[in-house]
Amino acid sequence: xDNSPNIxxxxxxxxxxxxxxxxxxxxxxxQKGLDGAKMQEIADxxxxxxxxxxxxxxxxxxxxxxxxxxxxxxxFPAIRQLLESDGPLEQKIVRFIDFYIELISRxxxxxxxxxxxxxxxxxxxxxxxxxxxxxxPEVFFRQVExxxxxxxIRPLKPQHLLIxxxxxxxxxxxxxxxxxxxxxxxxxxxxxxMSERKEEVKRFVFQSIKP
Amino acid sequence: xDNSPNIxxxxxxxxxxxxxxxxxxxxxxxQKGLDGAKMQEIADxxxxxxxxxxxxxxxxxxxxxxxxxxxxxxxFPAIRQLLESDGPLEQKIVRFIDFYIELISRxxxxxxxxxxxxxxxxxxxxxxxxxxxxxxPEVFFRQVExxxxxxxIRPLKPQHLLIxxxxxxxxxxxxxxxxxxxxxxxxxxxxxxMSERKEEVKRFVFQSIKP
DNA sequence: ATATTTTTTAACCAAACAGTTAAACTATTT
DNA sequence: AAATAGTTTAACTGTTTGGTTAAAAAATAT
Numbered sequence: 501x502d503n504s505p506n507i508x509x510x511x512x513x514x515x516x517x518x519x520x521x522x523x524x525x526x527x528x529x530x531q532k533g534l535d536g537a538k539m540q541e542i543a544d545x546x547x548x549x550x551x552x553x554x555x556x557x558x559x560x561x562x563x564x565x566x567x568x569x570x571x572x573x574x575x576f577p578a579i580r581q582l583l584e585s586d587g588p589l590e591q592k593i594v595r596f597i598d599f600y601i602e603l604i605s606r607x608x609x610x611x612x613x614x615x616x617x618x619x620x621x622x623x624x625x626x627x628x629x630x631x632x633x634x635x636x637p638e639v640f641f642r643q644v645e646x647x648x649x650x651x652x653i654r655p656l657k658p659q660h661l662l663i664x665x666x667x668x669x670x671x672x673x674x675x676x677x678x679x680x681x682x683x684x685x686x687x688x689x690x691x692x693x694m695s696e697r698k699e700e701v702k703r704f705v706f707q708s709i710k711p
Numbered sequence: 712x713d714n715s716p717n718i719x720x721x722x723x724x725x726x727x728x729x730x731x732x733x734x735x736x737x738x739x740x741x742q743k744g745l746d747g748a749k750m751q752e753i754a755d756x757x758x759x760x761x762x763x764x765x766x767x768x769x770x771x772x773x774x775x776x777x778x779x780x781x782x783x784x785x786x787f788p789a790i791r792q793l794l795e796s797d798g799p800l801e802q803k804i805v806r807f808i809d810f811y812i813e814l815i816s817r818x819x820x821x822x823x824x825x826x827x828x829x830x831x832x833x834x835x836x837x838x839x840x841x842x843x844x845x846x847x848p849e850v851f852f853r854q855v856e857x858x859x860x861x862x863x864i865r866p867l868k869p870q871h872l873l874i875x876x877x878x879x880x881x882x883x884x885x886x887x888x889x890x891x892x893x894x895x896x897x898x899x900x901x902x903x904x905m906s907e908r909k910e911e912v913k914r915f916v917f918q919s920i921k922p
Numbered sequence: 923a924t925a926t927t928t929t930t931t932a933a934c935c936a937a938a939c940a941g942t943t944a945a946a947c948t949a950t951t952t
Numbered sequence: 953a954a955a956t957a958g959t960t961t962a963a964c965t966g967t968t969t970g971g972t973t974a975a976a977a978a979a980t981a982t
Contacts, residue, residue, distance in 0.1 A: 517960090531830075532746075533744065533746070533747070534747075535743075535746035536746045538938085538939070538940090539939075540938090548961095549960065549961055549962080550940090550941090551941085551942080551943090551960080551962085552959080552961085554940085555959080555960085558941095559940080560941090611886070612827065615885060615886050615888070616823065616827075618889055619742075619820075619823075625892070634892060634893070634895075635893060637894070654918065656911070657904075657907075659894050659904065660907070660908070660911045660915075662893070662894075663883050666890075667878045667881075667883055668878050668879065670878075671877075671881060671882035671885075674826060675822070675826050675878075675881075677826070678825060678826055678829055679874055681829075681836070681845060682848065682873070683870055683874075684845070693870065696868075696871070700867070703867070703919075704871075704875055705919070707865065707918065707919045707920075708914075708915045708916070708918045709918075728929080749968090750969070750970060750971085751968095751969075751970095760932080762931070762971085762972080762973090763929080763931085764970095765970085765972075766929080769971095770971075
């Protein structure tokens with residue numbers, strides 16, 4: 501049916517109660533945050549009693565942490581693979597933009613969720629939550645530096661390039677409602693407009709790194 | 712001392728109790744959101760008793776709404792002025808980037824706060840909270856179309872240009888902790904690096920719109 | 923000084939909430 | 953079918969939280 505990239509809960513089981521609870525928690529925590537999502541609401545959405553939450557997942561904090569880990573562990577390996585993969589720089593950038601815009605447009609709340617969590621408890625991330633295999637963009641960086649040295653692209657720090665690309669891919673979707681206001685578009689118009697972004701971002705980026 | 716642009720509470724009074732309460736609420740709501748910030752915490756930060764909050768501001772909801780309005784009404788006129796001002800396109804873009812990066816780097820939580828609120832209650836914004844004078848970027852849009860027609864810049868929809876510029880200015884600061892992880896930098900290194908962004912974004916944008 | 927209004931506080935209240943308990947119900951094993 | 957382990961529930965508990973009240977203290981007016 502649809503094997504597009506998607507950051508969604510996919511812990512162990514299939515349709516078990518445990519799984520349904522986790523899915524409900526995942527959806528509500530990502531949308532409303534730790535304080536915004538209530539245990540009763542999670543129970544209702546999972547179609548079970550509140551006490552069951554505590555039977556399967558000891559506390560709200562524990563459940564929340566599991567959700568955070570699940571989100572992180574699905575979001576970062578995606579970046580990792582792309583940054584560390586082989587192939588010429590241009591191809592890599594094209595694939596990154598295509599994949600990442602696809603990913604974010606299907607999971608608009610996830611970046612906001614991750615950023616909020618990183619702000620809320622920065623230390624926890626480095627100590628416990630984060631996987632040991634954070635994407636190491638050095639391969640990508642060296643590749644950019646090489647192209648600069650060869651004169652194929654203009655001089656720029658690869659870190660800026662990475663930040664710029666990610667910003668152009670992610671922010672428009674995160675801030676979609678804001679841009680809707682700013683551009684005065686209807687939801688339909690905006691969706692149509694957003695579907696152009698894959699190509700626009702590519703043009704924008706490639707033009708901007710020309711020598 | 713410091714007359715840089717700053718989105719901060721500046722409702723009526725100076726150092727009155729009422730003002731101190733509002734300032735405390737502003738700070739905590741922007742950082743922690745409606746559910747995350749507690750009334751007791753606001754009272755503590757303002758250095759007063761909790762009951763005083765309800766003496767000056769009837770309910771949490773009311774106080775929150777005032778904070779939201781204050782944030783919105785300081786963030787948007789800033790954009791408005793720049794989008795509707797006179798002057799050649801290039802100058803306008805330069806000023807916009809300088810001003811906006813300065814603004815956001817001093818108020819990193821504000822964009823996140825606005826976006827979260829827009830997601831939480833999209834209707835409220837259009838009905839009550841939003842000022843009637845939303846920035847109308849048509850002047851800017853027509854100017855871009857003109858430059859395209861003259862062949863001074865490559866063909867592109869002005870809406871994409873605006874979104875791209877805003878994304879490049881705002882997102883790196885909003886997602887600072889995420890980039891810290893991704894780039895493996897210390898807070899000091901990252902701050903140093905971020906200070907380069909004004910110039911980098913300008914180069915990136917101008918290069919990308921060349922014919 | 924006395925009265926009056928504004929400001930501030932401690933103590934209290936009711937609702938919402940995370941979490942607990944003990945019992946019942948179901949499915950599986952023996 | 954009896955025992956056992958796994959699953960689900962209703963009812964309860966203690967804490968947090970938004971909000972109230974009544975009275976004291978401070979400031980202002982008469």
